[in-house]
Amino acid sequence: MPASSWLPIFEALTRYGINRATAEDIAKNDLRNWELEEIDCMLKKVKVPYRGYCYFRAPFLRASQEGLDFRTWWPSVWASDQDSRWISPPRELMHRSVQEQAALCVNAKGKWSLKTSGYVALSHVWIEGLQRDNEHSGLLDEKFRAIFALLNDRHIKAEWVWTDVLVIPGSNPAKASPADEMLTIDIINTLPLIYSNADSVIIIDALVLQLHSSNLTDIAMALVCGQWTTRVWTFQEIKLAQRALVVTATGFHDYSEIVRHLDVLAAGQPARYRRMYLRLATLEKNNERGLSIPDIVMACGARRSGQDIDYARAFFPVLGLKWEFGMTREEGMQVIYQSQKRHAPRIACFYGAPRMKVDPIWAPSYFHGLEGMVTDSLVWDDRGIRGEWYLIRISKVLKKFPHSRRTAFNFELDCSGDTIMQCVLAASEDPNAIKAMESAVERGQTYVISLVPSEDVLGAEWARQALIVKRTEVGEHDGFEAAVYCAAVITSRQRHEEDKTSILLRHGNPTQDHG
DSSP states (O other): OOOSSSHHHHHHHHHTTOOHHHHHHHHHTTTTTSOHHHHHHHHTTBOOSSTTOOTTTSTTOOOBTTBOOGGGGOHHHHOOGGGOOEEOOOHHHHHHHHHTTOEEEEOTTOOEEEESSSOEEEEOOGGGTOOOBTTTTBEEHHHHHHHHHHHHHTTOOOSSEEOHHHHSOOSOTTTOOHHHHHHHHHHHTTHHHHHHHSSEEEEOOTTGGGBOOOOHHHHHHHHHHSSGGGBHHHHHHHHTOSSEEEEOSSOEEEHHHHHHHHHHHHHHOHHHHHHHHHHHHTTSOOTTTOOOHHHHHHHHTTOBOSSTTHHHHTTHHHHTOOOOTTOOHHHHHHHHHHHOTTTGGGGTTOBSSOBOSSSSTTSBSOSTTOBOOOOSOOEEOSSEEEEEEEEEEEEEEEEEEEETTEEEEEEEEESSBOOEEEEEEOTTOOHHHHHHHHHHHHTTOEEEEESSOGGGGTTOSSOEEEEEEEEOOOOGGGOEEEEEEEEEEEOOOOOBOOEEEEEEEESSOTTOOOO
């Protein structure tokens, strides 16, 4: 029988070194209906020389049969810059790869070539060791050789290899020169061609790489436990791939075969396999269906990046957009929303991120960490998004208090029926937006609006998502117009007498009243 709650599953995963955030996510979702013995059985097939081991962190250090080589604990004593060789392509070839829209590839002998076919591309997690060294502007020779040793050992035929750590100059924008940053942007804008033209995209995850099993269910489970499914950049790498291969300790497996295998299992046992199937299936390329903002939100809600700008920039290649020099994350999000006017309103009510500071200010400023239900009832208009909402005016803030690292409010409502409502804001909510909302409440201009009436959730296990908005002053013929301060979860369960009204949520700032 599955565990009575997700906590024993979470604890089992963390005992095996699974990242805590990842463990909580999959314990509540993908593995929620699995038995602990099954999870333990798979994780025992992941065999590493020592806890925290990653193939590319120290590929030249190996554990012997007698025990660990003690140099693994202090490798810097045994390796010096003088003894190392750093691999990096000629700068001229990096510029030519952009001009000719070709992948700058390398072979095992260190020879460089511009390719439009006949190569493989790597999809990996930088923090797991395969990372460019900023000081030396290159990749350590031992790691370079380890790439080809790995592919050869797993019988993957690959004469030419493209990997971002070799051809993108620098990994720290704060220290990058303007020339490096502009070249990086140019290369990022060629990524759709690089990944889609590759014969295959090779998925390298540190945990999966140590999985001694050819069972497709084991491989799928290892994938959702690993770091590869938690990074924003790997989303576009797999989404652009014509074919993807997953590398394990014993060989490689076609990603599409893993997805088809889960599809069959989910048809017979949806409670066990449906969520895992959806997590991995949404990553596959689908030329007919395309890609929408809700797809990104669902696939990337738990994905992370070490650089804030990448929470927008990483989605540009897969959406066919071009990043520009000097662009901020919010400006990038603005471009994404404006390129998807049909789909953007579908996540307007999602909770978990502050609203945008630039148009459209009703939209979440991140796709990461969002919760909610997709809606198709809102339509993008020239000045905002329009739809039918259930609304109540807030007459007073009764109490403001912390609630599990978030901010909660008890509001007094101007309505018949129950007049008290509790709303909880996201932990990341903008303090300035909260302050402005409180001031607007004192002026009697603030409303709670939701797409779902209160009576629909009285017996439900889920809470209503809502927006807290300021009504703007317009002509009588313009109807009800409002601007959004923040999203909230309504945690109280009372029945409120709400009005259902057509509302235009403005693209602009709530402190500005437009005619």
